[in-house]
Amino acid sequence: MARFNYQLLEQAPRVPGKPRHKTREVRIGSVVIGGNNPIAVQSMTTTDTHDVEATVRQIRALEEAGCELVRVTVPKPEDAHALTQIRQRIGIPLICDIHFDYKMALAALDHPIDKIRINPGNIGGPERFRQVVRKAKDRGIPMRIGVNAGSLERDLCEKYGFPCPPAMVESALRYIELAEAEGYHDIVVSLKSSDVLVAVEAYRLYAQLADYPTHIGITEAGKPPYAVTKSAAGLAPLLLDGIGDTIRVSLLGDPVPEIQAAFDILQATQRRVRRPELIACPTCGRLAIDLEKIVAELEKRLQGKRLPVKISVLGCVVNGPGEAREADIGIAAGNGKGMIFRNGEIIRRVDEADIVDALMEEVARWEEENRHRLPRTTDVEGLGRRRLPVINP
Numbered sequence: 001m002a003r004f005n006y007q008l009l010e011q012a013p014r015v016p017g018k019p020r021h022k023t024r025e026v027r028i029g030s031v032v033i034g035g036n037n038p039i040a041v042q043s044m045t046t047t048d049t050h051d052v053e054a055t056v057r058q059i060r061a062l063e064e065a066g067c068e069l070v071r072v073t074v075p076k077p078e079d080a081h082a083l084t085q086i087r088q089r090i091g092i093p094l095i096c097d098i099h100f101d102y103k104m105a106l107a108a109l110d111h112p113i114d115k116i117r118i119n120p121g122n123i124g125g126p127e128r129f130r131q132v133v134r135k136a137k138d139r140g141i142p143m144r145i146g147v148n149a150g151s152l153e154r155d156l157c158e159k160y161g162f163p164c165p166p167a168m169v170e171s172a173l174r175y176i177e178l179a180e181a182e183g184y185h186d187i188v189v190s191l192k193s194s195d196v197l198v199a200v201e202a203y204r205l206y207a208q209l210a211d212y213p214t215h216i217g218i219t220e221a222g223k224p225p226y227a228v229t230k231s232a233a234g235l236a237p238l239l240l241d242g243i244g245d246t247i248r249v250s251l252l253g254d255p256v257p258e259i260q261a262a263f264d265i266l267q268a269t270q271r272r273v274r275r276p277e278l279i280a281c282p283t284c285g286r287l288a289i290d291l292e293k294i295v296a297e298l299e300k301r302l303q304g305k306r307l308p309v310k311i312s313v314l315g316c317v318v319n320g321p322g323e324a325r326e327a328d329i330g331i332a333a334g335n336g337k338g339m340i341f342r343n344g345e346i347i348r349r350v351d352e353a354d355i356v357d358a359l360m361e362e363v364a365r366w367e368e369e370n371r372h373r374l375p376r377t378t379d380v381e382g383l384g385r386r387r388l389p390v391i392n393p
C-alpha cells in the first residue's frame with residue numbers, strides 16, 4: 001500500500017481559486033457591491049466632517065488614488081448639516097458613520113447620502129435601531145450593520161463569555177432579523193476586530209449563515225508598515241475563501257495610502273487584478289544582470305497599463321527559465337544577456353541594455369493577441385493557470 005494517499009492529489013483541483021461567496025447585490029449610489037461585482041475599495045476621512053473644505057479636499061485625494069466609496073463620521077449636528085454640500089462636491093458615493101447617537105443617524109438620513117453605517121452594539125437598543133431602519137427604508141438608503149468586537153452587546157458577551165466570533169455573528173444576525181422584519185434588505189455586514197483570528201473566523205462563520213454582502217477589514221490595524229501586513233494577514237484568507245464585497249485597509253494617519261494597500265491585497269489574492277503581475281527574484285550571489293534597475297524601469301513603463309499579464313524577471317539561469325516559463329512573458333538573464341520567454345518558449349535573446357525594450361514589445365504583442373478574450377469579470381474561477389483574471393477600470 002502506498003505510504004501517501006496519491007488519489008487525493010488526482011482529485012484536487014488543478015486550477016486554484018475558490019468561487020466568491022454568493023451574496024446579494026446592494027447599490028451604494030453609483031457602485032453596486034455583492035454578487036459578481038468588483039470588490040470595491042473604500043476609505044474613511046480623518047477630517048472634522050463639518051469642515052467641508054478639508055473633508056472635500058481629502059475625499060478628492062482619495063478619489064484620485066482610486067478610492068470608490070468614502071465614509072465620513074457624523075458625531076455632531078453640524079457634521080450632519082455639512083453632508084449635502086460634501087455630497088455635491090465629490091464624485092464617489094458618500095457613507096455616513098454613526099456611533100452612539102441614533103438621532104445623528106436620523107439627521108444624516110435627511111441628506112442625499114449613499115449609505116449609512118450603524119454600530120448596533122452602541123446605538124441604544126432595538127427600538128432605536130428600528131427607527132433608523134424605517135427611515136433608511138423610506139429614503140432608499142442602504143445600511144451597513146457594523147458589528148465590532150470592541151462594542152458587542154452585554155448579553156452576548158455574557159452568553160458566549162467574551163466577544164468571540166459566534167457572539168459577533170449572533171449580534172449581526174439579530175439586527176439583520178430586526179431589519180428584515182421591517183421589510184428592509186439593503187444590508188451590508190461587517191464583523192470587525194483588531195484581532196486577525198477573531199475577524200477571520202467571524203466572517204467565515206457569517207458566510208455559512210447569511211448572504212448579505214460583507215465589508216471586510218481589520219480594525220485599528222495601527223501604523224504602517226505593520227498595519228499593512230496585519231491587514232493583509234486578515235484580509236487575504238477571507239478573499240481567498242471568496243468572502244468580501246468591499247474592503248478597507250485601516251491605517252493610522254493619512255488615509256490615501258490605504259487605497260494602494262487595498263488594491264495590492266486584491267491583486268495578490270487575484271480577486272481584482274488591475275495591473276500586470278510583475279514577478280522578480282530577490283537576487284543572490286548568482287545575479288548576472290542589474291535586476292533592480294531593470295525592474296524599476298519596467299515598473300515605470302508598465303504604470304497605468306490595465307493588463308492581467310504575468311511577467312517574470314529573473315536574475316540568472318538557475319531558476320530563471322523554469323520560473324519564466326510559468327509566466328506569460330519572462331526573462332532569465334545570464335552573462336549580460338536576457339533570454340525572453342513567451343508561454344514557456346525562448347523566443348529571443350537580447351543584450352542587457354535592451355531587456356526592458358524587448359519585454360515591453362512582448363507586452364504590446366500579448367495585449368494585441370489577447371485583446372478579444374480579456375475577461376471583464378472579477379473572479380478567478382474557471383480561469384487557467386496563467387490567465388490572471390480581471391481588469392477593472
Ligand code: SF4
Pocket residue numbers: 281282283284285286287288314315316317318319320
Ligand atoms: S533567479 Fe538566480 S539570481 Fe535570482 S535569486 Fe534565484 S538564483 Fe539568485
